[in-house]
Amino acid sequence: MIHDSYQRPLRDLRISVTDRCNFRCTYCMPEEIFGKDYPFLPREEILSFEEIERTVRLLVPLGVKKIRISGGEPLLRKDIPTLIQSLSRIEGIEDIALTTNGTMLKRLSKDLKEAGLQRVNVSLDTLDDRVFHRLNSRHHSVRDVLEGIEAAASEGIQVKVNMVVQKGVNDQDILPMARHFRDTDHILRFIEFMDVGNYNEWNMEKVITKQEILDLIHKEMPLEPADPRYFGEVASRFTYKGTDKEIGIISSVTDTFCGSCTRARLSANGQMYTCLFATGGHDIKRLLRSDATDLEVKEHIASIWNGRTDRYSEERGGGDRKNGKRRKKIEMSYIGG
Ligand code: SAM
Ligand code: SF4
Ligand code: SF4
Numbered sequence: 001m002i003h004d005s006y007q008r009p010l011r012d013l014r015i016s017v018t019d020r021c022n023f024r025c026t027y028c029m030p031e032e033i034f035g036k037d038y039p040f041l042p043r044e045e046i047l048s049f050e051e052i053e054r055t056v057r058l059l060v061p062l063g064v065k066k067i068r069i070s071g072g073e074p075l076l077r078k079d080i081p082t083l084i085q086s087l088s089r090i091e092g093i094e095d096i097a098l099t100t101n102g103t104m105l106k107r108l109s110k111d112l113k114e115a116g117l118q119r120v121n122v123s124l125d126t127l128d129d130r131v132f133h134r135l136n137s138r139h140h141s142v143r144d145v146l147e148g149i150e151a152a153a154s155e156g157i158q159v160k161v162n163m164v165v166q167k168g169v170n171d172q173d174i175l176p177m178a179r180h181f182r183d184t185d186h187i188l189r190f191i192e193f194m195d196v197g198n199y200n201e202w203n204m205e206k207v208i209t210k211q212e213i214l215d216l217i218h219k220e221m222p223l224e225p226a227d228p229r230y231f232g233e234v235a236s237r238f239t240y241k242g243t244d245k246e247i248g249i250i251s252s253v254t255d256t257f258c259g260s261c262t263r264a265r266l267s268a269n270g271q272m273y274t275c276l277f278a279t280g281g282h283d284i285k286r287l288l289r290s291d292a293t294d295l296e297v298k299e300h301i302a303s304i305w306n307g308r309t310d311r312y313s314e315e316r317g318g319g320d321r322k323n324g325k326r327r328k329k330i331e332m333s334y335i336g337g
Contacts, residue, residue, distance in 0.1 A: 015056075016072060016268045019072045021101070022073055052087075059301065060090060062302055066093075073101055084116055088117075097117075098112070099337060102122040105149065109151040121162050127173060128173060179221075182221065190250070192210060195277075196329065209253070223241065236250075253313075256311075261311075267336075272301065273335050275308075276312070278310065
């Protein structure tokens with residue numbers, strides 16, 4: 001097992017399998033920037049399933065146990081169940097999950113389940129189609145996502161629903177979302193709007209904080225705090241009083257998690273990032289496509305992790321917190337959130 005310069009082990013790997021998406025969420029891939037002329041990665045730049053599998057195999061002895069598949073929209077990647085199946089067979093991988101906008105779950109849930117997928121996080125920011133069309137996609141509807149959620153659940157895949165909350169955009173949807181998902185088996189998690197990427201015009205005034213979300217829900221549906229399930233869990237958990245129904249809040253702006261951050265990220269084009277807010281990555285693809293041996297690739301990745309000093313959200317404070325734009329960051333759609 002390896003540790004970085006703050007003694008944090010490497011435990012989780014997020015793999016982005018494509019930089020493309022069928023949505024244009026304003027906070028992630030705004031249409032004005034990610035239009036039809038946007039230079040998406042050409043096919044040959046994208047890691048093959050074999051390259052991804054090799055990387056994961058080499059990372060297991062370094063400590064990786066958990067994998068999350070993301071994107072862009074990961075279900076757009078052709079034959080994605082095949083990748084999940086091969087990763088789920090790697091000894092030492094204890095958990096595989098996937099983050100998706102949900103629109104293709106209806107079609108793919110059965111194959112994903114058969115391939116070994118246990119958990120999905122589905123992103124849904126509103127139950128109101130008018131908001132959804134403005135915020136996420138003009139070409140889809142809330143119903144597509146809800147049907148995807150039910151398709152996954154009916155295959156026995158555990159579903160969590162993630163809602164990114166922005167002031168003046170979808171904060172009016174907090175209570176309807178809470179009410180709706182309280183009556184289901186799916187845990188709803190609210191995510192503070194983050195200053196990722198370079199184009200979403202983030203500023204602190206657009207953030208609805210964890211405390212504001214809690215106060216709002218608690219007034220109507222009293223909540224009580226629940227213990228974290230494991231060390232380093234980023235969502236704070238709450239249950240509706242007197243029930244075991246749960247919500248989570250990911251306070252990625254008002255709290256910091258750097259001290260327990262054990263996540264590395266692999267972009268679709270084979271760059272390794274050691275922080276969500278990184279400005280640059282480490283080129284693993286070049287090594288994978290050279291005649292480097294497994295040992296050489298593994299040692300290279302170990303040295304990247306050993307040298308890791310990232311603690312962006314602890315350092316963010318002050319001026320950066322106001323505009324979040326001080327430096328050029330990697331786009332969320334490249335590294336999968
Ligand atoms: N397309 C998939 C989806 O939307 O679930 C996977 C990729 S998406 C980049 C991963 C997660 O990042 C989603 O839950 C999305 O809501 C979240 N996300 C993207 N931009 C964000 C931002 N600026 N602040 C907070 N969360 C964000
Ligand atoms: Fe696509 Fe997910 Fe980004 Fe929305 S958040 S644009 S669905 S990658
Ligand atoms: Fe991890 Fe970077 Fe987020 Fe800190 S800011 S928790 S180091 S991803």
